[in-house]
Every structure is written in structure tokens, then in C-alpha cells.
Amino acid sequence: MxxxxxxxxxxxxxxxxxxxxxxxxxxxxxxxxATISPADTAFxxxxxxxxxxxxxxxxxxxxxxxxxxxxxxxxxxxTITDAQISGSNRLCNLPVLQNLPWTLTPTSATTGEVSxxxxxxxxxxxxxxxxxxxxxxxxxxxxxxxxxxxxxxxxNSLSVQPDPAFTLS
Numbered sequence: 001m002x003x004x005x006x007x008x009x010x011x012x013x014x015x016x017x018x019x020x021x022x023x024x025x026x027x028x029x030x031x032x033x034a035t036i037s038p039a040d041t042a043f044x045x046x047x048x049x050x051x052x053x054x055x056x057x058x059x060x061x062x063x064x065x066x067x068x069x070x071x072x073x074x075x076x077x078x079t080i081t082d083a084q085i086s087g088s089n090r091l092c093n094l095p096v097l098q099n100l101p102w103t104l105t106p107t108s109a110t111t112g113e114v115s116x117x118x119x120x121x122x123x124x125x126x127x128x129x130x131x132x133x134x135x136x137x138x139x140x141x142x143x144x145x146x147x148x149x150x151x152x153x154x155x156n157s158l159s160v161q162p163d164p165a166f167t168l169s
Contacts, residue, residue: 034106034168034169035168036078036106036166036168037075037169038071038075038166039071039075040070040071040072040073041070042068042070043068043069043164043166044066044067044068044163045067045160045162046064046066046160046161046163047064047065047141047161048062048063048158049085049157050063050156051126051153051154051155052154053091053121053153053154054151055091055094055121055122055123058152061087061089061092062087063085063089063092064087064092065084065160066084067080068082068083068084069081077106078103078104079102080100081101082100091122094122095119095120095121096119098119098127098128099116099117099127099128102116102117103115109137109169110137111132111134111135112132112133112135113130113132113133114130114133115130116130117130117131117149118149124151124153126150126153127149127151127153128150129147129149129150131144131147131155131158135166135168139161140162140165140166141159141161142161142162142166143157143158143159144157144158145157145158
């Protein structure tokens with residue numbers, strides 16, 4: 001027995017709809033499934049940060065930075081509990097970090113976000129902001145560029161290398 005054309009169209013449409021729903025469900029499950037390993041581990045992440053603020057009259061200032069924190073037991077995020085900023089420019093020694101802890105959440109195997117980032121510098125308040133960055137598993141480097149913050153501040157660039165090395169997946 002042959003199905004009539006309208007039945008065949010409904011059957012094909014139902015199959016396509018079912019596949020679309022299944023695909024959307026799988027995609028949604030994978031979208032939130034990025035993780036950091038090793039899980040449940042303390043880390044440091046030394047590197048460099050270049051920031052423009054009203055305190056620097058908008059001129060980019062390059063400093064050393066060392067983030068300190070730990071990854072969550074399930075690897076779904078990392079908590080940054082402290083950061084030391086230093087450098088030869090006298091402004092590098094003056095930032096007061098705000099809104100700690102900051103949360104690093106991987107959004108894919110190559111990207112992540114650091115939320116609630118803020119600091120003040122000689123009376124100017126920068127942030128809080130969510131910074132978007134990329135991560136390279138091969139070089140163990142987290143980078144962010146051109147991240148605007150409230151207060152007329154910009155993180156021009158950030159590059160840190162976690163120790164122990166992270167793997168995002």
C-alpha cells in the first residue's frame with residue numbers, strides 16, 4: 001500500500017521536526033558542557049595585562065599580573081580569589097581589586113568568560129565587567145583583547161598561563 005502524497009509530506013515533515021528537536025537538544029547540552037581540567041585544583045596564572053584608564057589619561061599601561069584561584073570540583077568553572085599586579089610603571093602598583101572572587105567559566109574548548117571583574121585606580125572605578133577571552137590548549141594561554149569596562153577603562157590585552165596547565169574541553 002502506498003501512502004498518499006499528503007500523508008508522505010506529513011510523515012517527512014514530522015521526521016524533519018523530530019530531527020531538528022533532537023539536534024537542538026544535543027546542541028544545547030553540548031553548549032554548556034565545556035569544562036576545565038584539572039578539576040578541584042589550586043592554580044596561579046602569571047602573565048601580562050595592558051590597561052587604559054582615566055588615571056593614565058587613556059594611555060595604555062603594561063603591567064605584570066598573577067591570578068590566584070582554584071578550579072571547581074566538577075571543572076565547570078574556576079574561581080579567581082586574588083591577583084597581584086606589579087610593574088615598572090608606578091600605576092601598576094596602585095590598583096585595588098574589587099568584586100572578588102571573579103569567576104572564569106569556559107564557554108567552549110577555546111573560549112571563556114571572566115565575570116565580575118573590577119578594580120579602582122587612584123579614585124577611578126573600572127567595572128564590574130564580564131571579559132570574554134580565548135584559550136589555546138596547545139600553549140596553555142588565556143588571552144583577551146579590547147575589553148571595555150565602565151568608568152572609561154579598557155583592558156587592551158591580557159595574557160596569562162595557568163600553572164598547573166589547564167585543558168579546556
